[in-house]
Amino acid sequence: xxxxxxxxxxxxxxxxxxxxxxxxxxxxxxxxxxxxxxxxxxxxxxxxxxxxxxxxxxxxxxxxxxxxxxxxxxxxxxxxxxxxxxxxxxxxxxxxxxxxxxxxxxx
Amino acid sequence: xxxxxxxxxxxxxxxxxxxxxxxxxxxxxxxxxxxxxxxxxxxxxxxxxxxxxxxxxxxxxxxxxxxxxxxxxxxxxxxxxxxxxxxxxxxxxxxxxxxxxxxxxxxxxxxxxxxxxxxxxxxxxxxxxxxxxxxxxxxxxxxxxxxxxxxxxxxxxxxxxxxxxxxxxxxxxxxxxxxxxxxxxxxxxxxxxxxxxxxxxxxxxxxxxxxxxxxxxxxxxxxxxxxxxxxxxxxxxxxxxxxxxxxxxxxxxxxxxxxxxxxxxxxxxxxxxxxxxxxxxxxxxxxxxxxxxxxxxxxxxxxxxxxxxxxxxxxxxxxxxxxxxxxxxxxxxxxxxxxxxxxxxxxxxxxxxxxxxxxxxxxxxxxxxxxxxxxxxxxxxxxxxxxxxxxxxxxxxxxxxxxxxxxxxxxxxxxxxxxxxxxxxxxxxxxxxxxxxxxxxxxxxxxxxxxxxxxxxxxxxxxxxxxxxxxxxxxxxxxxxxxxxxxxxxxxxxxxxxxxxxxxxxxxxxxxxxxxxxxxxxxxxxxxxxxxxxxxxxxxxxxxxxxxxxxxxxxxxxxxxxxxxxxxxxxxxxxxxxxxxxxxxxxxxxxxxxxxxxxxxxxxxxxxxxxxxxxxxxxxxxxxx
Numbered sequence: 001x002x003x004x005x006x007x008x009x010x011x012x013x014x015x016x017x018x019x020x021x022x023x024x025x026x027x028x029x030x031x032x033x034x035x036x037x038x039x040x041x042x043x044x045x046x047x048x049x050x051x052x053x054x055x056x057x058x059x060x061x062x063x064x065x066x067x068x069x070x071x072x073x074x075x076x077x078x079x080x081x082x083x084x085x086x087x088x089x090x091x092x093x094x095x096x097x098x099x100x101x102x103x104x105x106x107x
Numbered sequence: 108x109x110x111x112x113x114x115x116x117x118x119x120x121x122x123x124x125x126x127x128x129x130x131x132x133x134x135x136x137x138x139x140x141x142x143x144x145x146x147x148x149x150x151x152x153x154x155x156x157x158x159x160x161x162x163x164x165x166x167x168x169x170x171x172x173x174x175x176x177x178x179x180x181x182x183x184x185x186x187x188x189x190x191x192x193x194x195x196x197x198x199x200x201x202x203x204x205x206x207x208x209x210x211x212x213x214x215x216x217x218x219x220x221x222x223x224x225x226x227x228x229x230x231x232x233x234x235x236x237x238x239x240x241x242x243x244x245x246x247x248x249x250x251x252x253x254x255x256x257x258x259x260x261x262x263x264x265x266x267x268x269x270x271x272x273x274x275x276x277x278x279x280x281x282x283x284x285x286x287x288x289x290x291x292x293x294x295x296x297x298x299x300x301x302x303x304x305x306x307x308x309x310x311x312x313x314x315x316x317x318x319x320x321x322x323x324x325x326x327x328x329x330x331x332x333x334x335x336x337x338x339x340x341x342x343x344x345x346x347x348x349x350x351x352x353x354x355x356x357x358x359x360x361x362x363x364x365x366x367x368x369x370x371x372x373x374x375x376x377x378x379x380x381x382x383x384x385x386x387x388x389x390x391x392x393x394x395x396x397x398x399x400x401x402x403x404x405x406x407x408x409x410x411x412x413x414x415x416x417x418x419x420x421x422x423x424x425x426x427x428x429x430x431x432x433x434x435x436x437x438x439x440x441x442x443x444x445x446x447x448x449x450x451x452x453x454x455x456x457x458x459x460x461x462x463x464x465x466x467x468x469x470x471x472x473x474x475x476x477x478x479x480x481x482x483x484x485x486x487x488x489x490x491x492x493x494x495x496x497x498x499x500x501x502x503x504x505x506x507x508x509x510x511x512x513x514x515x516x517x518x519x520x521x522x523x524x525x526x527x528x529x530x531x532x533x534x535x536x537x538x539x540x541x542x543x544x545x546x547x548x549x550x551x552x553x554x555x556x557x558x559x560x561x562x563x564x565x566x567x568x569x570x571x572x573x574x575x576x577x578x579x580x581x582x583x584x585x586x587x588x589x590x591x592x593x594x595x596x597x598x599x600x601x602x603x604x605x606x607x608x609x610x611x612x613x614x615x616x617x618x619x620x621x622x623x624x625x626x627x628x629x630x631x632x633x634x635x636x637x638x639x640x641x642x643x644x645x646x647x648x649x650x651x652x653x654x655x656x657x658x659x660x661x662x663x664x665x666x667x668x669x670x671x672x673x674x675x676x677x678x679x680x681x682x683x684x685x686x687x688x689x690x691x692x693x694x695x696x697x698x699x700x701x702x703x704x705x706x707x708x709x710x711x712x713x714x715x716x717x718x719x720x721x722x723x724x725x726x727x728x729x730x731x732x
Contacts, residue, residue: 016113016145026113041119042111044146080110084154084252087110087144 002074003028003055003062009079009088010058017060020044025054025061028077029068038071040090110254113145118492127253128288128490130296130482131245131262133238133276135194135345136318136449138162139476140245141483142253143492148300148483150476151252159475160248163191164240166227174244183377183399186212186369188227192347195319196223196234197279198271212369235275239282246285259288261486263478265320266292266338269506269551270563270593277592288489293317294324295335296481297447301472303328309442310336310434314460314468315478316423317448319345323427325434325441337433339426344419346383346450352415353379353407361396361403370399382407387452413455420459427463433523444468449475504529508563508585508593511548513538513649514642515557520585523553530586537581538650540657541573545581547597549608555635556642568597570604576654641691648686648694651701652679658712666711678704 005013013026025048029041045063048054053069055062064072076091129142129151137159141150150158157176165178166188173181182189190213201215201223216226224231242262249257264276273290280287294313303311308328315322322340354375358367367375378394385392391408431438444464450456451474461467472480504527509519512535521531537545545568552560571579580600587593596607655675663672682697 012145013113016147020146027116031119039119040111041114043114043116043119046116082110082254084151084248085110085254087112087254089110 003057003064003072004076005057005060005062006076006078007058009077010060012079012088013060017044022046024048025063027063027065028072028075029065030071041068042088115146115492126258126490126492127249127255128258128483128486128492129245129249129253129260130291130479130484130486131242131260132293132296132476132479132482133194133241133262133264133279134162134317134478135192135320136162136347137475138241138245139479140249141476141479142249143483143487144253148480148487150479150483151248153248154251160241160245161191162194162241163189164193164237165189166229166232168228170229172229172240174240182212183370183373186373187214188229189213190225190227190232190237192319193225193234193237195343196225197238198269198273198275199223199234212373235279235282238276238279242280242283242285246283257285258490259286259486261289261291261296261482261489262287263291263293263296263482265315265340265342266294266322266324266335267320267340267342273592288486291482291485292322292324292335292338293478294322294338294445294447295326296478296485297445298324298326298481299484300477300481301445301469303443303445307442310436310440312427312430312441312444312464313447314423314427314444314451315340315447316450316456317345318450319343319347321345321423321426323423323430325430325436327434336436337430339430339433341422341426344422345448346380346453348419349383349416349450349453350376350379352419353383353412356407356411356415357394357396357403360405361401363401368399371401374399374401383412383453386412387454409455416453416455417459420456424459424463438464441466446470447474447477504587506551506561507553508587509550509552509560510535510583510585511550511557514646516639516642516646517550517552517555517557517560520583521587525587527587530584532582532584535581535583536577537571537574537579538576539653540576542576542579543571543573544569545571545597547583547595547606547608549585549593549595555639559635563593564595564608566595566597566606566608568599568604568606570602571599572602574601576650637691641689641694644691644694644698645686648682648698651698652682652686655679655701655705658708662708662712662715666715667708671708675701675705675708 017023017026023044023046025045027041027043027045030038031041048063049065051066053064053066055064071094072092074093078089078091080086080089127142129140132139139150139158139160141148152158153160160175161179163175163178163182165173165181165185178189182191201217214226215223216231222233224233225237246257260280262276262280264273268276276290277287294315297313297315298311306328311326311328313324313326320340320342321344322338324338325336327334327336354372357375357379358364374396378396382392382394386407386409391406393404394407395404396402441464444460444466446457446460446468451470457468457470504521504523504525507519507523508521509517512518518533520533521529535545546565547568548557548565549563550557550560551563554560568581571581581597582600583595583597585593585595594607594609596605598605659672659675667675678701682694682701685693685697688694
């Protein structure tokens with residue numbers, strides 16, 4: 001199992017966590033919703049659940065629930081800009097198809 | 108590929124259902140928009156990295172509208188079609204506009220309605236329309252940055268804005284197609300941005316000196332909740348006035364007298380502002396006036412600047428004292444004093460405020476952005492991006508809201524500095540027998556007589572069933588919502604008939620008027636109470652005379668001898684005479700005399716009434732029940 005972070009993403013996550021002033025790490029996940037079946041979850045974590053898998057990547061604690069893990073294996077989390085907009089991007093090798101905007105996907 | 112933000116635990120949204128919310132500081136000089144992304148609030152820059160959007164709008168003959176720096180660049184070359192500082196005219200009447208002096212670089216046109224319109228080559232525009240252009244530009248910036256339309260916005264307004272000014276701000280948002288989650292007082296937003304809610308419980312002051320407005324707010328933090336204890340200020344005092352003071356000094360130095368045209372005035376103000384900003388770092392600055400037929404150069408140093416602005420800064424300290432007094436707080440109880448607004452960059456302002464509050468003010472957050480950032484934090488919560496409402500912001504109403512009662516008196520329904528939202532009801536009754544309608548006159552201000560306060564609205568409650576005077580029960584409810592907007596309803600409790608009004612006055616008060624009204628309520632306190640007492644006696648006299656005339660018409664011939672009737676009518680004439688006078692005590696004596704002389708008549712009427720009621724019944728009927 002491997003989840004990786006780009007340097008830029010790791011830097012941003014550290015900054016956001018420090019700004020928030022609390023939280024043990026970042027939760028990555030998927031949930032079934034949206035126009036193409038699955039959608040990404042990206043949340044701050046205050047409490048780790050017993051079943052959660054916990055990773056360290058570039059100094060950032062990543063928390064993933066076991067169900068999401070199978071969909072995210074091999075994913076690289078990146079942070080990028082598109083014009084004035086900026087945010088996190090999932091580069092997920094498991095994805096077969098995405099909806100037009102890429103917010104939801106199928107595997 | 109969509110760009111995602113980090114949510115709070117459990118607050119992830121479904122795709123295409125992001126709750127994008129923004130905070131907008133719609134300022135006199137500059138406006139900003141901010142949002143919270145991945146838990147971090149920040150103001151949003153435009154494509155060229157500029158965060159501040161100059162609150163300037165240019166209208167071209169082609170109908171093209173420019174907003175911001177592009178419009179500001181045309182201020183000097185095309186002053187008549189370039190509208191700036193329009194916030195000063197939000198919710199204002201044409202007569203208020205004149206009081207702002209002859210330095211306005213653009214012109215107003217008079218039309219039938221009381222809303223002032225600015226003359227441009229693209230036709231007349233209102234302050235609301237100009238503000239809407241600024242809001243639209245900010246919204247486009249947010250859309251481009253966030254990748255989607257905004258769910259809602261929080262717009263900040265000076266704490267001193269009255270109902271008309273708040274409503275005008277909401278109208279501007281509606282014209283711009285924005286959903287207003289809430290209007291928020293600027294100092295309250297600033298306190299949130301500074302994270303004062305994470306600090307120790309206690310009392311904090313927010314000193315906000317912007318381009319065109321000054322607000323001082325005293326906030327109490329209690330169990331993580333901010334309560335605005337008192338606000339005061341002067342919404343016609345700010346950094347613009349520093350610029351005018353410097354510009355006038357430059358005019359005097361350059362021997363220009365008052366004879367400058369629009370373009371020269373623009374140029375003078377530009378130069379004045381630059382000089383002011385340079386003096387925040389430097390001890391002195393070189394000033395050159397070259398364009399537009401101006402030819403002067405010289406030096407402005409801090410000492411001279413202080414001489415020009417000290418009286419203006421001093422003017423901000425009076426509202427500070429008033430707010431402290433309203434809050435019942437001593438200076439030593441203030442934990443921190445927070446500086447907000449670009450004008451607090453002027454070192455002299457920091458010095459004088461620090462000396463007044465006897466502690467160094469907090470200046471560590473960019474004073475231009477702090478209000479927008481606080482608004483963004485609030486918008487994020489209101490849009491539903493936080494697990495639970497982490498704070499509850501309370502605002503206050505700046506002037507008492509009241510109702511006119513008989514004799515032109517003011518009955519205060521909601522007193523000044525009451526925290527909002529608030530609803531208060533008061534019961535009133537009819538004054539005359541068979542009265543079927545009641546006029547409700549809603550007023551705002553601190554004085555005792557209707558002629559001395561501001562009229563907000565009038566409406567009538569009709570369909571009151573005929574009853575004797577004083578029998579009807581009419582409940583009047585005043586409700587001020589979280590945005591500070593007032594609605595008034597009146598309901599007759601027996602029949603349930605009701606009428607109501609949403610207060611949207613055509614225009615508001617000038618800042619001078621608000622300060623004047625507050626000041627007068629104190630200076631005139633004694634005579635106001637005397638006037639109130641006089642009016643009360645006059646109303647009482649009216650009531651007594653009215654009741655007596657009815658009684659005489661009904662029973663006078665039957666129960667009174669000719670002499671008795673003459674004596675009563677004589678005393679009524681006496682009361683009628685003194686009643687128009689100015690001696691409340693004389694009226695009271697005349698009322699007492701009249702009551703004395705009619706006591707026997709009243710007793711006989713009562714006996715006659717009982718007799719009528721008992722006639723045809725046997726005593727046993729009563730003892731059995």
